[in-house]
Amino acid sequence: MADPRSDYLTRLDAALVGPRRTRRSLVREAADHLDDATEALVDAGYDEETAARRAVVDFGSVPDIAASFQTALAVAASRRTVWLLLLVLGYQPLLWDSGLNLASNSAGTRSDRWLFHLLDGAIEAGSWIVLAGALFLLVVTGIGNRWWFIGRATARFAGAFALAATTFVPLTSVGMIVAAGSADVGLWMLALTLVVLPLAGVAVSARRTLAAT
Numbered sequence: 001m002a003d004p005r006s007d008y009l010t011r012l013d014a015a016l017v018g019p020r021r022t023r024r025s026l027v028r029e030a031a032d033h034l035d036d037a038t039e040a041l042v043d044a045g046y047d048e049e050t051a052a053r054r055a056v057v058d059f060g061s062v063p064d065i066a067a068s069f070q071t072a073l074a075v076a077a078s079r080r081t082v083w084l085l086l087l088v089l090g091y092q093p094l095l096w097d098s099g100l101n102l103a104s105n106s107a108g109t110r111s112d113r114w115l116f117h118l119l120d121g122a123i124e125a126g127s128w129i130v131l132a133g134a135l136f137l138l139v140v141t142g143i144g145n146r147w148w149f150i151g152r153a154t155a156r157f158a159g160a161f162a163l164a165a166t167t168f169v170p171l172t173s174v175g176m177i178v179a180a181g182s183a184d185v186g187l188w189m190l191a192l193t194l195v196v197l198p199l200a201g202v203a204v205s206a207r208r209t210l211a212a213t
Contacts, residue, residue: 019077
C-alpha cells in the first residue's frame with residue numbers, strides 16, 4: 001500500500017504557490033515532521049502503516065496546512081520582488097542624471113516642451129519615492145517580520161507597489177524620449193535594454209507575488 005505521507009506531501013506541494021526554493025523547504029519541513037511523528041508512534045507500539053496514517057491525520061488537512069504555509073510563501077515572494085525592484089532602481093540615477101545622462105541626451109530640439117520637463121521632474125521625484133517605498137518594504141518583510149506577524153496583506157501591497165512602479169518608470173522614461181522628439185536609435189535601445197526590459201522582469205515577479213497572496 002502506498003505511503004500516505006508521500007501522497008499527502010504531493011498534494012501539499014501542489015496546493016502551494018510561491019518561490020520554488022521556499023516551497024520545497026516548507027514541504028521538506030512537513031516531511032520531517034511526519035517522519036518524526038511516525039517514528040514516535042512506531043516506538044509507541046503502532047505498526048508502520050498505521051503510524052504513518054495517524055501522523056498524517058494528526059498533522060492537519062492539506063487545505064489547513066497549505067493556508068498557513070502560503071503566508072510564508074507570499075512574504076518570501078514579495079521580498080524577492082522588492083529586491084529585484086531595488087536592483088533595477090539602483091542604477092537609474094546613473095542613466096538619467098549622470099553617467100549615460102539619458103535625460104540630456106534625449107532632449108533633442110523639442111526639450112522646451114512642457115511635457116518633457118514635466119516628465120523629467122516626475123521621473124526624478126517618482127524614482128526617489130519608489131526607492132524609499134521599496135527600502136521600507138524590504139525592512140518590513142525582513143527584520144520587521146521577526147518582530148511582527150507579516151501577513152499576506154503586506155505581501156499583496158508589496159506586489160502591487162512593485163507592479164505600479166514597473167508601470168510608472170518605463171512609461172515616464174519612454175514618454176520623455178517621445179516628448180523630446182528624439183529619433184536616436186541608440187537612445188531607444190538603451191532605454192529598452194536598461195529600463196523597459198529589466199522592469200518588465202520585475203513586473204513578472206510582482207505578478208507572481210500577487211498570485212501567491
